[in-house]
Amino acid sequence: MVKSTLSMVIVALILAAGIIYETTFIRGEFRELTVATETLYDKIEDKSANENDVYVLQKKWVSAKEKLHAFISHNEIKEFDMWIAETVKLVSASMWDEALSKTEVILELEEQIPKNFKVSFANIF
């Protein structure tokens, strides 16, 4: 009885800690990425962005995704990789309108991915 209650408490604590860590970690990582993406977005809007500005975001993303792999679907990570790579190409070719729309998609993903982890009716079902 003591053993099973103890095991229950330990597992419940592990799960609770995991839930809290996952939620705060994902939110934190995407908040940082959003700040970097917004900076890039402003520069693209001003048509003053260059490849290095996108590389800053890409570098941040590469370091974040090392850990994010453990929590979010690998397909979503692949999708994010592709959008950033496309933005690099478009900025280097000074295709500002296209680059802006790609950056908007990145911002949308940064907003939506953490929302997928929220406990809500839509996410449960």
Added chain:
Amino acid sequence: MALICIRTLIIFLILVVVMRLMGKRQIGEMQPFEFIITLIIADLACIPMADLSTPLIYGVAAVLALFLLHQLFTLIEQSGSLPKKVLSGTPAVVINKNGVDMNELKKNNLGLDDLIESMRAQGYFSLDDVDYAIFESNGRLSAFENSERAKTPSSMPILIINNGKLLGKNLKVLQDDEEKLHGFLSTLGATLKNTEALTVDGEGRAYFKKRREKFKIINYPLRQGVKW
């Protein structure tokens, strides 16, 4: 992870209800909720293992949530007779001193053939070999042997009537036709419809049970030379 835990809980609860409604046919030697855990734990472990796009933690969280549910349900089940009854069901006495209890079999989604099969697995080939047979809540059959049971049965009884339904294929083994059977039943004051069980062995020894009456062991007039 919170979503995985909630989704696991929902699926688990739905499966517990479904398994309880399915009766004892679907489980074997496990309580319904243990059976469900065994059923889904393999898949939970396999999906993140085989699908590389799914983070491994999805599987780990679900398995841990299931473990937690198992422990929780075990505690609830042991806390009293009502929770035990709700979660695991109660043993069903399917054979008593009056013979086979068809209502009890029906309640557990079992048929007479299922009972005979389970009895055979326990080494009892005739329905009157036991005074009591109980389907435990884990789906196993427990039997209280009849002290007058024939120790060396000469041939296996064949089920001829299963809850008012004639098993034509089995009747052919007796090399008899329906007409003769109806005649035999009328001598007992019964019809096919109100006969719950009729088994006949190679010596003509028959187990006969009419609805709402105690079973009888009678002699069935086998044709000359018919044996199996």
